[in-house]
Amino acid sequence: MANIIKGNHDGENGRNESYTIPGRGTVPRPNLVREVESGQHLDFSTYRIHGQKYVRANPDSSKDNNVNGG
Numbered sequence: 001m002a003n004i005i006k007g008n009h010d011g012e013n014g015r016n017e018s019y020t021i022p023g024r025g026t027v028p029r030p031n032l033v034r035e036v037e038s039g040q041h042l043d044f045s046t047y048r049i050h051g052q053k054y055v056r057a058n059p060d061s062s063k064d065n066n067v068n069g070g
Helices: 029-037
Strands: 018-021 025-028 044-049 052-057
Touching: 018 029, 025 029, 029 044, 029 052
Parallel strands: none
Antiparallel strands: 018 025, 044 052
C-alpha cells in the first residue's frame, strides 16, 4: 500500500499517463487505477475525465500529499 503517489504530468496537456510511487518507481495509469479500485491504496481514489480514469488522493487538509501537489 502506497502512502505517497505523485503524478508525472507526462500525457497530453499535462495529464498523468503514469505515476511515481517512492520505492517502487513508475506505474502506468491503467495499472494504478486497477490497484486503487481493488483497494490496494486506501488513501487514494479514482475519478473519470473525458472517459479516462485517473488517480487522486482522498481529500484532507494537506495540499502537499495530493497527487499533483507539493
